[in-house]
Amino acid sequence: MEELPPEVRAAYEKAMATGGASFNTKIVFNGQEYASLDQMPAAQRQLYEVALKLSQDTEAIAPARKADSAALLTSRQWQVVLLFAVLLVIAVVIFLLKR
Numbered sequence: 001m002e003e004l005p006p007e008v009r010a011a012y013e014k015a016m017a018t019g020g021a022s023f024n025t026k027i028v029f030n031g032q033e034y035a036s037l038d039q040m041p042a043a044q045r046q047l048y049e050v051a052l053k054l055s056q057d058t059e060a061i062a063p064a065r066k067a068d069s070a071a072l073l074t075s076r077q078w079q080v081v082l083l084f085a086v087l088l089v090i091a092v093v094i095f096l097l098k099r
Contacts (some may be wrong), residue, residue: 003049 004012027034029048034040040048073081 025036027037027040027043027048029040029051032044035046037045
């Protein structure tokens with residue numbers, strides 16, 4: 001809360017004072033679920049804040065991947081592997097034809 005810019009903090013405090021802000025927060029970080037930042041251990045919270053800062057600085061946030069959808073390789077990586085395999089087969093065929 002202390003890290004919020006003054007104008008954002010003022011808006012937050014006003015909303016909380018009037019009871020107009022009602023929301024649930026769930027934070028999942030490194031596979032652990034927390035109801036709020038206050039529940040995070042200090043070391044985890046520091047890592048979380050650094051990761052959040054980096055994601056804001058790079059303007060790119062990767063969506064969370066579900067554990068059951070985690071694949072060995074991405075589709076782009078499979079394309080590269082397939083291309084390499086095809087090139088290898090062509091090289092072997094050319095080598096064998098030149099013998």
